[in-house]
Amino acid sequence: MQDVRYLTVSALTKYIKQILENDKHLGQIYIKGEISNLTKHSRGHFYFTLKDESAQIRVTMFSNYVKNLVFSPKDGDKVRLFGSMSVYEAGGSYAINAYTMEQDGIGSLYLAYEKLKRELQDKGYFDAIRKKTIPTYPKAIGVITSPTGAAIRDIIHTIERRYPTTRLYLYPALVQGEEAKYSIEKQIKQANQDGLVDVLIVGRGGGSIEDLWAFNEMPVIEAIYRSKIPIISAVGHETDFTLADFVSDLRAPTPTAAGELATPSKDNLLETVLGYQRGLQVYIQKYLEQQKTTLIHLDERLMVNGPEALIKQLKDRYTVSQENLNKTMNQLLMHKRNQAQMLAQLVTSFDVVALVQYKKEKNAYLVSQLESHYERIVSKKDDHFQRLLQALKHQNPLTLMDKGYTYTTKNQKRIESIDDIDINDTIETTLKDGKLTSVVKHKETHTWK
Structure with a gap:
């Protein structure tokens, strides 16, 4: 049996590397295609896929070449670049090392995106007047996303931290691939049919324009547009925009931000409640002070206009009337005494006996008239006083009670x-x-x- 020589993986990879990197046709490569899955390293390197309709290849552009670019590349850009073939032995993969890159038109997906965006805008799908208000205190929140992605974990964590009293309903959906648009559409309709939630969060984590494309499809756009439940879109990262963002009632830059926009902060709510409590305490204190002041004024008015005050006024009037009556009687008696003295002086010039008899009779008559008149006046005043007292008693609410x-x-x-x-x-x-x-x-x- 003939001996077979087995190569190691390293040996084979080195051989492939030598052939590819030393090929005269691959040492200087001029190539064009569409950027996809662009990643910008913290050190300034670019890693992306260059593709066309039938194939794709990985591209690496190191920071010393990136700094010479005159534009900011993004997914969907069509570009022309110059570079050379490179083999990464540890990973067993090959890629192009790019040295220069320039724009070469706009990608087909981006063109389709812009075309549909203009059509929807002309039809009023993005009008602010039709957007629904996101409820301030939702009792339940629905989330339409992948049940295994990072987005649902971020949303759950954010809502539990900010507003743990709300209920959370997950409507699992495909968020990438050809069937994703129908899956998202179905779950939006299902959430509206269930009527369990006050607001919906629809979205996923970041990715390339191809990964996010389901959120630019008409089934998803129509479902969002016709939803009776307010919808917050949360697709990709802050720099990613889809048509779902424009037609939704509110756009969140990330899934975490969507959880924040859908809920109030429990700390802010507590501060608000404490503020209301402090305001209520101040209001109650002011109200009690006002009522105390009103009570004091009512007591003062009662002292001046109450039954006891009226009785005192009547007693004072009676006392004054009695004093005036006594004074008048004393003056009248004094006057009569003076008249008697004058008559006595005239006795000497008249028949004393007859004059005395006449004066006695007249004096007796006047005394009788005086006493009768006095008694009538006193009786009349006393009767008037008693009637006033009775009338006052009838008017006194305490007597009626x-x-x-x-x-x-x-x-x-x-x-x-x-x-x-x-x-x-x-x-x-x-x-x-x-x-x-x-x-x-x-x-x-x-x-x-």
């Missing part, structure tokens, strides 16, 4: 008619020895007057 009458108010206003109150109103009833607070459960109108 002693007979079982009460005084009923609503909101500190007197109730004069059954029309002044409604069922379930709170009313206050004042009795002679206290107050009752009641809730009206029934009312009935009397027809008599």
Whole structure:
């Protein structure tokens, strides 16, 4: 049997590397194609795929060549580049090392994207007037994305951190590939049919323009446009834009940001509640102070205009009237005494006996008239005073309350008619020895007057 010489993987790879890198046709390569899966390394290197309709190849452009570029490459750009073939032995892969690169038109996907974007904008799909408001305090949030991707983990973590009281519903969907557009469309319609959530988050993590293309497809656009539930789009990274972002009610730059836009912060809510509590305490304190001031004013008015004050005024008037009456009587008696003295002086010039008799009779008559007049005046004044006292007693609400009458108010206003109150109103009833607070459960109108 003939001996067979087996090569090592390293030996074979080195041989392939030598052939490819030393081939005169591969030492200087001029090639064009469309950029896809562009990655920008932190050190400034570019890694991407260059493709056409039938094939693709990896390209590496190191930072010392990147700095000479006159444009900023992105996925979908058509470019022309100059470089050489390179083999990476450890990975067993080959790529092109690019030295220069320039634009060569716009990629087909990008052209399709721009064309459809203009059509949808002309039809009003992006109009702000049709966008729905995202609820401030959602009771439930729906998420349409891949159940295994990083996006759902970021969204769940964000919502649990910010607003743990809300419920979260996952509507699993394909977010990449030919069937993704139908899967996303189906789940948007399903969420609307279920009616379980207040807002929907639709999206996925980052990727190339091909990876995100499902969110530029009409089934997804139409489903978002016709959704009755407000939708937040969260597709890719902050620099990625899809048509779903424009037609949605709100765009989030990342899935994490979508979770933040869909929920209030529990810390902010707590601060708001504490602010309301402080404001309520201040309001209650001010209200109590106002009520105390009102009560003091009512007490002062009651002291001036109450029944006790009126009785005192009447007593004072009676006392003054009594004093005036006594003064008048004393003056009248004094006047009569003076007249008697004058008559006595005239006695000497008249018949003393007859004059004395006449004067005695006249004096007796005048005294009788005086006493009668005095008694009538005193009786009349006393009767008038008693009538005033009785009238005052009838006007005194405290006297009426002693007979079982009460005084009923609503909101500190007197109730004069059954029309002044409604069922379930709170009313206050004042009795002679206290107050009752009641809730009206029934009312009935009397027809008599």
